[in-house]
Amino acid sequence: MNARLKALTMPLSWKRLRALVIKESLQVVRDPSTLLIAFVLPPILLFLFANAVSLDVRDVRFGLVTEDSGGAAAELAAAFSGTPYFRISHARDRRELEDAVTTGRLKGFAVIPQDFNSRLLEPAGAPSLQVITDGSEPNTATFVAGYAQGVVANWVRGSAGAQTSMAGVSIEQRFWFNPELESRQVLLPGVVAIIMTLIGTMLTALVVAREWDRGTMEAMLSTPAGILELLLSKLVPYFVLSMLATLGCAAMMVALYGMPFRGSIPALMLVSAVFMIPALGQGLLISTVARNQYAASQVAMFAGFMPAMLLSGFLYEIDTMPLWLQWLTQLVPARPFVEAIQTVFLAGDLWPQLLGNLLNMLGIGALFFGLTLSKTHKRLD
Amino acid sequence: MWFRLRAAIIKELLCYFRDPSTRRFLSVVPIFQTMIFAFAASMDVQNIDIAVLDEDVGRWSHEMVARVDGAWFSDEILPVHNREQLHALIEQRRVILGLHIGQDFSRRIAAGEPAQVQVIVDGRRANGGQIAVSYLQQVAAEISADLVSTAAMTPESAPIASAMTPRVNLRHWFNTNLDFRQFMVVNLTATMAMMMCLMVTGLSLARERETGTFDQLLVSPLTPIEIIISKMFPGLLAGFVVSLLVLLIAITVFNAPFNGSVFALLLGLLVFVLSVVGFGLLISAFSQTQQQAVLGTFFSTIPFIITSGFMTPYENMPQWLQTIAVINPLKHYLMVVQGCIFRGQSLLQVLDNIWPLAVIGVVTFSLAVVVVRRKLA
Numbered sequence: 001m002n003a004r005l006k007a008l009t010m011p012l013s014w015k016r017l018r019a020l021v022i023k024e025s026l027q028v029v030r031d032p033s034t035l036l037i038a039f040v041l042p043p044i045l046l047f048l049f050a051n052a053v054s055l056d057v058r059d060v061r062f063g064l065v066t067e068d069s070g071g072a073a074a075e076l077a078a079a080f081s082g083t084p085y086f087r088i089s090h091a092r093d094r095r096e097l098e099d100a101v102t103t104g105r106l107k108g109f110a111v112i113p114q115d116f117n118s119r120l121l122e123p124a125g126a127p128s129l130q131v132i133t134d135g136s137e138p139n140t141a142t143f144v145a146g147y148a149q150g151v152v153a154n155w156v157r158g159s160a161g162a163q164t165s166m167a168g169v170s171i172e173q174r175f176w177f178n179p180e181l182e183s184r185q186v187l188l189p190g191v192v193a194i195i196m197t198l199i200g201t202m203l204t205a206l207v208v209a210r211e212w213d214r215g216t217m218e219a220m221l222s223t224p225a226g227i228l229e230l231l232l233s234k235l236v237p238y239f240v241l242s243m244l245a246t247l248g249c250a251a252m253m254v255a256l257y258g259m260p261f262r263g264s265i266p267a268l269m270l271v272s273a274v275f276m277i278p279a280l281g282q283g284l285l286i287s288t289v290a291r292n293q294y295a296a297s298q299v300a301m302f303a304g305f306m307p308a309m310l311l312s313g314f315l316y317e318i319d320t321m322p323l324w325l326q327w328l329t330q331l332v333p334a335r336p337f338v339e340a341i342q343t344v345f346l347a348g349d350l351w352p353q354l355l356g357n358l359l360n361m362l363g364i365g366a367l368f369f370g371l372t373l374s375k376t377h378k379r380l381d
Numbered sequence: 382m383w384f385r386l387r388a389a390i391i392k393e394l395l396c397y398f399r400d401p402s403t404r405r406f407l408s409v410v411p412i413f414q415t416m417i418f419a420f421a422a423s424m425d426v427q428n429i430d431i432a433v434l435d436e437d438v439g440r441w442s443h444e445m446v447a448r449v450d451g452a453w454f455s456d457e458i459l460p461v462h463n464r465e466q467l468h469a470l471i472e473q474r475r476v477i478l479g480l481h482i483g484q485d486f487s488r489r490i491a492a493g494e495p496a497q498v499q500v501i502v503d504g505r506r507a508n509g510g511q512i513a514v515s516y517l518q519q520v521a522a523e524i525s526a527d528l529v530s531t532a533a534m535t536p537e538s539a540p541i542a543s544a545m546t547p548r549v550n551l552r553h554w555f556n557t558n559l560d561f562r563q564f565m566v567v568n569l570t571a572t573m574a575m576m577m578c579l580m581v582t583g584l585s586l587a588r589e590r591e592t593g594t595f596d597q598l599l600v601s602p603l604t605p606i607e608i609i610i611s612k613m614f615p616g617l618l619a620g621f622v623v624s625l626l627v628l629l630i631a632i633t634v635f636n637a638p639f640n641g642s643v644f645a646l647l648l649g650l651l652v653f654v655l656s657v658v659g660f661g662l663l664i665s666a667f668s669q670t671q672q673q674a675v676l677g678t679f680f681s682t683i684p685f686i687i688t689s690g691f692m693t694p695y696e697n698m699p700q701w702l703q704t705i706a707v708i709n710p711l712k713h714y715l716m717v718v719q720g721c722i723f724r725g726q727s728l729l730q731v732l733d734n735i736w737p738l739a740v741i742g743v744v745t746f747s748l749a750v751v752v753v754r755r756k757l758a
Contacts, residue, residue, distance in 0.1 A: 031670075031672070031673070032673070033668070033670075033672060033673035033676040033677065034672075034676070036676060036677075036680060037676050037679070037680070040680075041680055041683075044683075044684065045683065048683075048684060048687045048688065049687070051698070051699060051702055052687050052688050052693075052698050052702055053687060053692060053693050054693055054697040054698065055424075055508060055693055055697065056697060057694065057696070057697055058697075059696070060696065061696075076547075101554060101724075102724050102725065102726055102730065103720075103724075103726065103730050103733065104716060104719070104720065104724060107696075116547070120547075126547070126548050127547045127548070128547060128548040128549070128550055129547050129548075129549060129550070130549075130550045130552070131549055131550065131551050131552070132552050132553075132554055133551075133552070133553050133554065134553075134554060134555065134724070135553035135554050135555045135556035135557060135559055135723070136554075136555045136556055136564065136719045136722075136723030136724055137564065137694060137719070138424075138553075138556060138559040138560070138561045138564050139424055139561075139693070139694060140694050140696070141553050141556075141559055142559060145551055145553070148549070148551075149549050149551070152547060152549055156547070168495060168496075168521075168522075168524070168525030168528055169441075169445065169490070169496050169497075169498060169521040169524045169525050169528075170495060170496070170497055170498075170521060170525075171497075171498055171500055171514065171517050171518050171521050172497050172498070172499045172500065173499075173500045173502060173514050174499065174500065174501050174502065175502045175503075175504040175507060175510065176471060176501060176502065176503060176504050177503065177504035177505050178504025178505065178507050179504065181504070181507050181511065182507070183507055183508055185504070185507070186504075186505060186506065186507045186508060198679070202675075202676075202679070203676075206671075206672045206675060206676075207672070210670075210671070210672060213591075213671075214591075290402075292402075293671045293672065293675070294403070294584060294588075294671070295402050295403075295406070297580070297671075297675040298406045298410060298580070301576075301580075301679075302410050302413070302414065305679075306414065306417070306418075307417075310417065310418065310421040310422060311417070311421055313506075315422070315508075315692070316421055316422055316423060316424075317423075317426050317429075317477075317506065317508075317509035319426070319427065319428045319429050319430075319456070319477070319509075320423050320425055320426055320427045320428060320429075320509075321420055321421055321423070322420050325417065325420050325421060328417075339474060342505040343474075343505065346504060346505050347472065347505065350472055350473075352472075352473060353472065353473045353474060356473075
């Protein structure tokens, strides 16, 4: 135990470290799969998040059953046809459309009933119309219901004209940092977090686990190199790789996707560099615990990639999650990183907030490294 | 041949499922992932703190703040005294949005004039922010409606206005309360099966190659086709087990319905898993090491998930991307799952989404056979 502690605190030999770093870097550069993750995946991910991930519903296929014709019913039907959000399929009989909803071809339909016009003329008879949505996709269903109700409300306002007064409370919304409300401006910084998690956590976990898998870890340990030198030499190439990937992502985001960059490049680099501490630490910890590549890849996916995607706050609001999950997000290094990097891109170098994020990441990093060191001791004795 | 094939399949299955950590991954990890996904991936916005700058301090601004405070989506109201404080809270991400009620708010309402509340939203959280604003608009609409109804007590125009307004009877089929968690876990039965199945199959040949047992495989009496078939089984089984496990969770824990045909779902699952296995074998054939196989799996899983309609509706994608995404097996299988579990489709209707899967499966499989045979030769 004492000997190992000594080995850990042994002064670093720069010459040995340099040699080891060169060896590890060559291994990285020669493996096409690493380069695939660092330089080919980022443009693809950016492209997909910029184009495929969208909450803007438009052109929804919606059905309209007009059992009544002429007069107000026809006006209302015209109002439905006129909205840009719906692509309307007309029908006389609702049974024609029920099947289409079941097969998923229509996202819902509205029925203007037979007695619509006659009831509208009676003072006491409020006419009703039915709106059915396909609830198996709740997001779309919510939008469809909202739009359908909006069409009716607009039509009422239009035909009621002067009768409806303008009084009442309205909301004037103003979006800071992102006035055009482009969701890609929120999502793309999150892509950087995913890429860096993949490189820092996933790749590192795999590489160290591979040494154990193949039995070359023992060989490395019997060389004069100390543990610290070995670990550092494993981490340095991935650190450099992920910084390059970050710069590449930032350049593409600004040049290709019109992302604003209101902060400074030093701030971006600082935030990314500090994020690598917990990311690499988590990778090391995973490889130390898992010790074979299959297990390491599964744990890295489960504990590294998924939280970076789901619990970092760039896709889903953390406030909305149940409390136990909110606590769990405190352990996800991608969470402060996403907050920091969104701020650097969209708002600028807001140091009071960035400093908090940096401390947060350092704390998580210290936890991961501490756990790794304690585990490493036991294994080596 | 059957004897050899049987022996090879048994060997492959033992290889994977004898290892206790692998068995754990197949059971524990999907359960955890399902729970986290179901609770994290929500499109609602709840429990948010809201900053309020009330310059009016009148009857109606109190009413507005009280209603926001009492609304289901808000947690805490943070009163501020000037614009700087409001800005600081938003800048530091303490709140997602702030209300600014101007001095003349109550006066204008009392006078029957339109009154405005300014809402300042953190654009860094634009998605959640937009949803929160729509909730605030509902609150404003409720106040307006109350104003109209109290104002309409005297004039005789009120009954006419109410008669003019058609009542909208809204019904959500298949998931009456629009329970987003149900939607999520049901879709996870497909997504998790794909991830697990791809990972297991992707590693199959790569692991043999890395540990040096690939050559032993070559000198064994097994024919290439037999090797391929035996390598399919662990992935096939993993996909099936995980999918059914998540389905069990969906039905027991999240009360998901099962409106359609069980047979159709199982048939769809089989065809889906086969098409994914074919793809996994392709990845494995091209990987020299396990690391490459894992990264290759990742590299293909992410685009499949994003373009499948799992995270955001498929129809929201631009048309050209929808056209390309037709080759995505996950997209078709999600339709099968939703069709069987929610929409209560008949077998014939489900088959509409199964045949594209079969086509994809035939293509990936023949490619895999061609490539693996070449690598084995």
